Amino acid sequence: MQYAWGANVGMQLIKEVADNIAGHRGVIVNKGRAAELGIGEDDWVEIATPKASVRARAVPRQGIRPDTLLLLGQFGHWATPVAKDFQMPSLNQLATMSLELTDATGSGADLVRVSLRKAA
Amino acid sequence: MTRWAMVADLRRCVGCQTCTAACKQANATPPGVQWRRVLDLEVGEYPAVKRAFVPVGCMHCDEPPCMAVCPSTATRKRADGIVTVDPDLCIGCAYCAVACPYEARYKIDGLATKCTFCVERIDAGTAKGLKPGVDPEATPACVNSCIAKALHFGDTDDPASNVSRLLAENQHFRMHEDLGTGPNFHYLWDRAP
Numbered sequence: 001m002q003y004a005w006g007a008n009v010g011m012q013l014i015k016e017v018a019d020n021i022a023g024h025r026g027v028i029v030n031k032g033r034a035a036e037l038g039i040g041e042d043d044w045v046e047i048a049t050p051k052a053s054v055r056a057r058a059v060p061r062q063g064i065r066p067d068t069l070l071l072l073g074q075f076g077h078w079a080t081p082v083a084k085d086f087q088m089p090s091l092n093q094l095a096t097m098s099l100e101l102t103d104a105t106g107s108g109a110d111l112v113r114v115s116l117r118k119a120a
Numbered sequence: 121m122t123r124w125a126m127v128a129d130l131r132r133c134v135g136c137q138t139c140t141a142a143c144k145q146a147n148a149t150p151p152g153v154q155w156r157r158v159l160d161l162e163v164g165e166y167p168a169v170k171r172a173f174v175p176v177g178c179m180h181c182d183e184p185p186c187m188a189v190c191p192s193t194a195t196r197k198r199a200d201g202i203v204t205v206d207p208d209l210c211i212g213c214a215y216c217a218v219a220c221p222y223e224a225r226y227k228i229d230g231l232a233t234k235c236t237f238c239v240e241r242i243d244a245g246t247a248k249g250l251k252p253g254v255d256p257e258a259t260p261a262c263v264n265s266c267i268a269k270a271l272h273f274g275d276t277d278d279p280a281s282n283v284s285r286l287l288a289e290n291q292h293f294r295m296h297e298d299l300g301t302g303p304n305f306h307y308l309w310d311r312a313p
Contacts, residue, residue, distance in 0.1 A: 012151065013141060013144060013145075014141070016144075016151060016152065016154075017137040017140045017141050017144070017154075018137065020135075020137055020140065020154075020157060020158055020159070020160060021135060021137065021160050022160050030166055031165075031166070032165070032166060061162060062162045062164065062165050062166045062169040063162055063166065063169045063170075063171055064166070065166075066166070
């Protein structure tokens with residue numbers, strides 16, 4: 001969901017309706033894989049690369065591959081305001097900002113290899 | 121007679137939440153109150169899983185459980201099927217919120233509220249000779265806003281109406297049909313779950 005819609009005055013409303021869609025409050029993870037890792041709904045998890053890590057609340061869903069995580073948030077690369085209180089994990093904290101790795105959609109398909117574990 | 125009803129085509133809904141936002145804007149509901157909501161559901165298990173977006177809200181039932189439990193007669197049903205709440209009579213007991221099987225009621229400032237089918241728009245529109253569900257000025261805000269033409273509104277007592285045609289030409293169901301509430305909110309769905 002684009003928080004820019006309607007400018008800042010609309011952010012609270014857009015945030016509220018966005019929360020009706022799975023994944024806006026955390027990281028989407030395959031439900032079966034999450035169960036294997038002992039991760040339940042709303043559990044805090046740590047997603048890490050060798051260089052960085054982010055914490056997120058788990059959103060177990062069936063409609064995602066067991067070897068894949070989905071972070072909807074992409075904040076932090078630019079000098080744009082980020083509502084940190086949303087506790088929405090940002091893929092940009094994990095993915096390297098590199099024009100060579102940025103696709104023609106404008107980073108709409110950023111990918112990075114990560115590890116996943118239940119946070120303490 | 122007239123019986124106003126909503127029809128949601130689940131094959132077309134993309135879950136964009138525009139109806140929810142439009143409802144909040146049109147009715148000025150406070151944060152956390154969503155008279156029109158869209159559920160994001162999954163059916164099945166990976167890899168045989170399907171996702172469905174399901175608009176919900178007050179179903180304006182033929183036999184409203186909320187009305188039967190209202191001790192102050194604030195909740196009533198109009199001749200055209202719309203279930204209303206009179207804020208001057210509501211005492212905020214929330215019996216209706218507990219009785220509603222669709223979780224469609226919200227308390228605001230101590231009073232029960234819910235989707236009104238944008239009754240003010242319907243009444244003002246029909247007074248001008250406009251047709252709800254056809255003329256946007258007389259149609260609920262959520263229906264007007266739907267980018268996918270998934271939401272429809274009209275008179276199911278009129279066999280020639282838009283909603284009657286949709287129900288005649290498509291498979292459809294109503295939520296919690298077994299409870300006997302007679303919801304006036306129909307879902308079009310012709311696919312296996």
